[in-house]
Amino acid sequence: MLEIDAVTCTKQDRCLFDSLSFTLHAGQIMQIEGPNGAGKTSLLRIIAGFARADEGQIRYNSTDIRDDYDSFAADLLFIGHKTGVNQQLSAYENVQHWLMVHGAQADEEEVYTLLAKLGLIGLEDVPVRTLSAGQQRRVALVRLWLNQAKLWVLDEPFTALDKKGVAMLQTQFQSHLDKGGAILLTTHQDLTAHFAQLQTLALEYRL
């Protein structure tokens, strides 16, 4: 599904990784590990198409993502460090806005049920800036339940989440994998759930 072909990235004269190649198939989950500064986020941003690799190619279904970015984007769900949740809007408004710009629609009840499931009951209509860090992250993670993207690219999805939240997220990962999706994530924690199709990629800090 996703092929990373000889990707090289250099930042401030430091080579983060060079000629990195791997393939991610449908139904697979890949965890990228490495110390701070090893280039995990840079790699994810290159794969999501935000940054350009110095060399190499990212292919999605055998097409270079740069050639047809819009259809790649339709299959991509990216949640980064900066989650894209507006601080002034409420959780409900944030979710609805995100759905609209991603070509999806959900009725009010569905969104409220999901927000309640994620422990945001009673907090749906207050500005997100008044919520705690973990709750703000949950507002962004609602997207995992409301998308039809095949490829999930998640940068540190467990940051600020409590144990219950981490477990719930991993259950959702499993159901995405069962539906034939693929997940690429970075995390410093070990995944607590057992995934049959787990691959690990270790990036090392290079000088």
Place this chain on the structure above:
Amino acid sequence: MQTQHSYWLAFKSVYAKDVTLAFRQRAEIVNPLLFFLIVITLFPLAIGPEPALLTRMAPGIIWVAALLSTMLGLDKLFRDDYNDGSLEQLIASPYPLSLSVLAKVAAHWTVSGLPMVVLAPLFALLMNLESQSLNATVLTLLIGTPLLSFIGAIGAGLTVALQKGGILMSLLVLPLYIPVLIFATSAIDTSSMSLAYGGQLAILGAMLAVAIVAAPIAISSALRVSVS
């Protein structure tokens, strides 16, 4: 959840978000207008309240004030979206980035340009502008302020990743405003001599037409560079 691709819904959602946010923080709408008003009232104080002199200078003053107050809101146009990651989400959406950008510029104009157009007759009165120039002033602002938003958004897109991008953006954008300023003030001048000013308006209109088509592409490339 259903998937439903609609350019119009996506456009409307981005537009509504920005306008809603502006109305929640009303200072964002009111402050540029107050700035516009204060700049205009400073001139009679500084150069003397001679009606003939003010009438002569009115078009220039109104337009320079309009340029400067448009600049005030521009820095914020993409800043919040950049900081909270919404910009990345817009890039990674199945819709073209230029569509979202068009909606954002339209929202910027609605909260910054449109109130100026509506209040222009009042400001024209302050500057003792003759009644025959009033139409020209409103018309040039109506065609010219969206143009200012489009051109300014290119600068805003280029400088959004910089920590203190505001001044640099002004330096980039203000020179590009010169053609708009020249044709707009020339239209108002011509109208005060009771001559036809359709030509200048047509040029402004042509510039706006080009901007609507080309600027969103330029702005989205600028944003992609800023995000990477």
